[in-house]
Each structure stands twice: as C-alpha cells, then as structure tokens.
Amino acid sequence: MSQFLLALDQGTTSSRALVLNSDGEIIAVAQKEFTQFFPKPGWVEHDPEEIWTSQLSVAKSAIRKAKIKPGQIAAIGITNQRETTVVWNRRTGQPIHNAIVWQDRRTAATCDRLRKSKSAEHLTAATGLVIDAYFSGTKLAWLLDNVSGAREAAKAGELAFGTIDTWLMWKLTGGTAEAGAVHLTDFTNASRTMLFDIHTGEWDGQLLKALKVPAAVLPEVRSSSEVLCETKASILGASIPVAGVAGDQHAALFGQMCTEPGMVKNTYGTGCFMLMNTGKKSKPSTNNLLSTTAWKIGAQAEYAFEGSIFVAGAVVQWLRDGLGIIKRSSDVEALAAQVPDNGGVYLVPAFAGLGAPHWDAYARGSIAGLTRGATGAHIARAALEAIAYQTADVLDAMKSDAKLKIKSLRVDGGAAMNDLLMQFQADILGVPVVRPKVFESTALGAAYLAGLGVGVWKDKSELAEKWQIDRTFEPSMKASQVKELRAGWHKALERSKNWA
Numbered sequence: 047m048s049q050f051l052l053a054l055d056q057g058t059t060s061s062r063a064l065v066l067n068s069d070g071e072i073i074a075v076a077q078k079e080f081t082q083f084f085p086k087p088g089w090v091e092h093d094p095e096e097i098w099t100s101q102l103s104v105a106k107s108a109i110r111k112a113k114i115k116p117g118q119i120a121a122i123g124i125t126n127q128r129e130t131t132v133v134w135n136r137r138t139g140q141p142i143h144n145a146i147v148w149q150d151r152r153t154a155a156t157c158d159r160l161r162k163s164k165s166a167e168h169l170t171a172a173t174g175l176v177i178d179a180y181f182s183g184t185k186l187a188w189l190l191d192n193v194s195g196a197r198e199a200a201k202a203g204e205l206a207f208g209t210i211d212t213w214l215m216w217k218l219t220g221g222t223a224e225a226g227a228v229h230l231t232d233f234t235n236a237s238r239t240m241l242f243d244i245h246t247g248e249w250d251g252q253l254l255k256a257l258k259v260p261a262a263v264l265p266e267v268r269s270s271s272e273v274l275c276e277t278k279a280s281i282l283g284a285s286i287p288v289a290g291v292a293g294d295q296h297a298a299l300f301g302q303m304c305t306e307p308g309m310v311k312n313t314y315g316t317g318c319f320m321l322m323n324t325g326k327k328s329k330p331s332t333n334n335l336l337s338t339t340a341w342k343i344g345a346q347a348e349y350a351f352e353g354s355i356f357v358a359g360a361v362v363q364w365l366r367d368g369l370g371i372i373k374r375s376s377d378v379e380a381l382a383a384q385v386p387d388n389g390g391v392y393l394v395p396a397f398a399g400l401g402a403p404h405w406d407a408y409a410r411g412s413i414a415g416l417t418r419g420a421t422g423a424h425i426a427r428a429a430l431e432a433i434a435y436q437t438a439d440v441l442d443a444m445k446s447d448a449k450l451k452i453k454s455l456r457v458d459g460g461a462a463m464n465d466l467l468m469q470f471q472a473d474i475l476g477v478p479v480v481r482p483k484v485f486e487s488t489a490l491g492a493a494y495l496a497g498l499g500v501g502v503w504k505d506k507s508e509l510a511e512k513w514q515i516d517r518t519f520e521p522s523m524k525a526s527q528v529k530e531l532r533a534g535w536h537k538a539l540e541r542s543k544n545w546a
C-alpha cells in the first residue's frame with residue numbers, strides 16, 4: 047500500500063496542511079487564515095482554540111484533496127511559528143488566556159531587568175539567545191503573574207505550558223489529561239523558550255528560578271525525528287504517529303537540505319530568517335547572531351546560527367500600500383528594471399528598528415541620496431536592494447562567527463520569486479544564490495523529519511537526492527562596484543540608526 051506523509055505547518059497568520067507521497071512530492075495543500083488580536087499597542091495574541099480548529103480543518107481538507115485514506119498516512123510532521131506561548135489547564139484542556147505571539151513586546155521591561163540581573167551571562171551561554179521579549183520565557187512568566195490563580199495552579203501541577211507544537215500534539219492526542227493527551231515538545235522548539243540549555247538538552251534550573259517558572263508546567267523534550275505520540279483515531283479517522291516536530295525555520299533549514307556545516311538558507315518572507323548549519327557542536331556568536339539548534343535526529347543534536355531581518359518582503363508591501371507606486375507585490379520587479387541602477391538612492395527599511403546584526407530598536411526608515419532625477423523606479427530598486435544588503439550584513443556576521451567558507455545561499459519565501467532581487471543578491475554576496483524547485487521548504491522539512499522517524503526514508507542522503515534546483519544565480523558584478531554599493535548602503539544605514 048502506498049504511503050503518505052502529512053505536514054502540519056502552523057504559521058503566524060495561517061494554518062496549512064500538505065500531503066506528500068513517498069517520493070517527497072507534494073500532492074495536496076490546504077490553507078486557512080485565522081484571527082490576529084492586537085489588544086494593546088505592541089501586543090499580539092492568537093486564540094489557541096482557533097489555531098487548533100483551523101489546523102484540524104486544513105488537515106482534513108488536505109487528506110480529502112489528496113484522495114487518500116487517513117490510514118495510508120505513515121506519519122505526521124508538525125512545524126510551527128516559534129516562541130508563541132500557550133498555557134492551559136490539564137484537566138479541562140482549556141487555555142487560561144490567549145496565546146502570546148512571538149511578535150508581542152509586552153515583556154520588554156522584564157527583559158530590561160533580566161539583562162541587568164546576575165542570570166544574564168548564564169542565560170546567553172546556556173540558551174545561545176539574546177535576552178528579548180521575542181522568546182517564550184518571559185511570556186510564560188507574564189501569564190503566571192497576570193492570570194488570577196495561575197502561579198499556584200502551576201506549582202500544583204494543574205497547568206501545562208507549551209509552544210504551538212506542544213499544543214497541537216496535546217489536541218491530537220485527546221486534549222485532556224483524562225483522555226491521555228501527551229505533553230511533549232521537540233529540541234528546536236524548546237531552544238526558543240529562553241529556559242532550555244541547548245548544550246545539555248535539558249531545562250535549566252537557574253533560568254526557571256530567575257523567571258519563577260515551576261518545572262511542573264514544562265513539557266518533556268524529545269528529538270525532532272522519532273515517534274513522539276500517536277493521534278487519537280477519532281480525530282483524523284486513524285491513529286497516526288507524529289514522528290517529526292521542528293520550529294518552522296529549523297524545518298526549512300532541513301527542507302533545504304542544509305545538512306552540512308556552512309550550508310545556509312535564507313527565507314525571504316515578510317522579514318528574512320537566515321540559518322546556517324554549524325554542525326554537531328554549538329558555537330557562540332561574537333557578531334550579534336543567535337546561536338541556536340538546527341534539529342535533533344535520534345540522539346544526535348545539530349546546531350545553527352540564526353539572524354533575523356525584520357523588514358524584507360514587507361518593504362515591497364509598503365511600496366504597494368504605503369506609497370502606492372505598485373499595484374501588486376510582483377509589479378516591483380518590472381518597475382525596478384526600468385532603471386539600470388539605483389542612481390545613488392538607498393532605502394533603509396528600518397520601520398520597526400533593525401534586527402541582526404545591528405539590533406537597534408531606535409532606528410527608523412529613511413531614503414537617502416535623492417536627486418531631482420530620482421523616480422519611483424529608483425525607489426523600487428533601492429527597496430529591493432535593501433533586502434539584499436541586509437542579507438549580506440547577516441551573512442558577513444555568520445561567516446565571521448563560523449569561520450566557514452560559504453559555497454552558496456539556498457533561498458525560499460515569497461520574495462525569492464523575484465529574479466532581479468536574486469541576481470542582485472548573488473552579485474552583492476559574491477556567492478551563487480540557489481533557488482529550489484519546491485518552495486515549500488518548511489513543510490518539506492517537517493515531512494522529511496517525520497518520514498525519517500518512521501523509516502519511510504532511511505537517511506539524510508536519500509532525502510538530499512530529492513532536493514532539486516530550479517535556478518542558480520551566479521555572481522557577475524565587479525568587486526569594485528560591490529564595494530561602492532555596500533559603502534553607500536552602510537552610509538545610509540548610519541543615518542537611520544538611533545533615530546527615534
């Protein structure tokens with residue numbers, strides 16, 4: 047009987063489900079958006095029940111579209127928006143509050159205090175992270191502090207904390223303690239909590255104490271590729287093993303088959319997430335990157351550097367919705383192509399400050415170098431170039447941290463469809479930019495991890511054969527021109543820093 051994999055990709059704005067066959071080909075996709083809540087400036091929440099119902103409905107719909115029976119699914123792979131925090135009551139299965147989303151800044155002041163505390167140095171060494179409201183730890187502490195009775199209930203073992211992977215596994219296995227629901231997470235998701243020691247692979251007692259988190263709320267940490275649990279048969283129509291779990295950026299690194307040290311992927315979505323495989327030992331960053339996990343397959347952990355850029359494809363949305371110089375995002379390419387170069391115009395899209403490697407929360411956007419001859423086409427070109435310059439700044443930091451030679455950059459995400467941007471990216475980096483045939487790296491990664499977990503595929507080398515190139519963009523710009531352009535970018539960047 048033919049075997050299939052079901053990938054559940056629970057993202058920030060939508061829940062997606064994909065069915066793959068045992069050749070790793072995608073045969074069905076279903077997607078559903080869900081509600082974003084912004085209760086106060088800087089706060090972002092999701093309804094955990096809506097996350098579950100949307101995820102379940104797309105899973106069923108993808109199975110229907112694939113025209114397969116649930117019993118033909120060999121395994122489920124879960125991949126998810128990372129850091130988003132849910133706390134629920136084990137007995138009733140009810141969340142005690144909305145999920146606090148990774149973008150939520152409500153715990154920024156707690157992080158300021160934590161940065162000055164005696165745990166700060168240990169935190170960075172153990173978790174590889176910088177202290178920031180982005181991660182789950184302070185969000186969990188906020189829930190325990192602000193939901194009435196939560197801390198006592200947590201101490202008494204009545205509450206469960208989880209990232210979205212944990213919540214989905216809980217729901218897939220029955221949704222209450224009585225029904226036998228499991229409380230598990232994987233190595234990659236645990237690594238984004240700010241409570242987990244990525245070297246020992248265990249929850250860190252000192253950090254739990256610093257954030258006053260009772261150990262009783264924490265899930266058990268498992269690898270990213272093994273049978274973690276079996277779904278309750280009544281939910282999807284068959285009991286199916288969940289055999290792959292990873293945060294979405296880690297899954298994308300795997301889906302891009304960046305399985306050797308020095309291999310890098312960049313996802314060009316709203317922002318950019320760049321991850322580089324650094325091998326079986328974690329390396330500290332001295333260039334303002336995160337030192338994080340790649341995945342754990344069986345007993346073998348692998349590590350990565352990560353750099354996030356806050357505004358990438360979003361600058362194209364701004365050209366469309368803010369400036370109104372294009373109608374659709376894809377129009378940016380034709381507009382930018384009307385001019386042979388940027389004409390000395392630089393756009394720094396620091397709309398929300400600057401992420402890696404600059405980390406300037408007070409930077410703001412700017413357009414520099416305007417002359418009377420500047421047109422909308424120059425601005426469009428400068429916007430696309432800015433995505434490439436920011437990427438080059440992160441890759442430089444990675445190269446210097448990793449001391450590894452970069453052979454190429456593997457790309458995915460909506461803006462990686464833009465040929466002009468990808469060619470310019472290759473030119474600026476001086477390394478080939480490689481775009482795969484299948485763009486769904488995140489879902490592929492989750493399905494690959496799950497397939498490995500149940501033996502549909504035997505090892506990484508079998509998977510690497512499935513990964514195919516759509517197009518390679520070779521660098522062709524003169525080194526002197528690259529130098530001049532990057533100098534112009536850095537000059538504009540300086541003007542944008544420390545503005546607000």
Ligand SMILES: Nc1ncnc2c1ncn2[C@@H]1O[C@H](COP(=O)(O)OP(=O)(O)O)[C@@H](O)[C@H]1O
Pocket residue numbers: 314315316317358359360361362363375376377378379459460461462463464
């Ligand atoms: N042809 C294009 N050129 C540049 N940017 C694009 C193009 N098409 C889409 N985008 C941008 O890509 C982003 C959407 O990519 P996607 O991977 O779906 O992002 P996300 O997962 O963050 O929602 C949007 O910000 C959009 O403006």
Ligand SMILES: O=P(O)(O)OC[C@H](O)CO
Pocket residue numbers: 056057058059126127128129148293294295315
């Ligand atoms: O859901 P995405 O694709 O926006 O990814 C969210 C990241 O995992 C946040 O760290």
